[in-house]
Amino acid sequence: MNGWIRVCATSELLPGEFQVAFDGDTAIAVFNIDGELYAIEDVCTHDGGELAGGPIEGFSVECPRHGAKFDVRTGEALCAPAYLPTAKFPVAVDADAVWTRDDR
Ligand code: FES
Numbered sequence: 001m002n003g004w005i006r007v008c009a010t011s012e013l014l015p016g017e018f019q020v021a022f023d024g025d026t027a028i029a030v031f032n033i034d035g036e037l038y039a040i041e042d043v044c045t046h047d048g049g050e051l052a053g054g055p056i057e058g059f060s061v062e063c064p065r066h067g068a069k070f071d072v073r074t075g076e077a078l079c080a081p082a083y084l085p086t087a088k089f090p091v092a093v094d095a096d097a098v099w100t101r102d103d104r
Contacts, residue, residue: 004092004099013037013098020052023102027052028089030100031072033059038072039100041087045077051086 007013007021007030018031020042027042029052038059042052049065056062060069060078068082075088092099 001092001094001099004101007091007098007100010093010096010098016056018052018056019098020050021100023100026087026102028100028102029061030091030098031056031061033072037091037093037098039089039091040070040072040075041089043086044068044070044082045084045086046082 005021005023008019013019013032015032015035021028028039029042030039042050044063046068049063051061054062054064059071059073062069066081069078075085089100
C-alpha cells in the first residue's frame with residue numbers, strides 16, 4: 001500500500017462507525033455505512049467544520065456546526081449552507097487494515 005495512509009484495523013471501523021486519518025495536512029474521514037467504506041475530506045465547505053462525528057443518516061453526514069449535509073459517497077454538498085463539494089478520496093482494505101490517501 002505504497003503511498004497510502006493506514007487508517008485503522010478493519011475491526012476498528014465497524015458499520016455505523018467512522019475514523020479520521022491524516023495524509024500530510026489533509027484530514028480524511030472514513031465512514032463505514034452498512035459494511036461499505038467511504039472517505040471524504042473532513043472539512044465542511046461552508047466554514048471549515050469537522051464532519052466526523054456529525055449525525056449520519058443514510059449516506060449523508062451532517063456538519064455539527066451549522067447543519068450542512070454531505071454525501072459520503074461523493075463528497076457532494078446536499079443542502080445549505082454548504083454549496084461546494086468536499087473532496088472524495090479512495091479507500092481500500094488490505095492486510096486487515098483500512099487505507100486511504102489524498103489523491104489530488
Ligand atoms: S461549518 Fe459546516 S455548516 Fe457551517
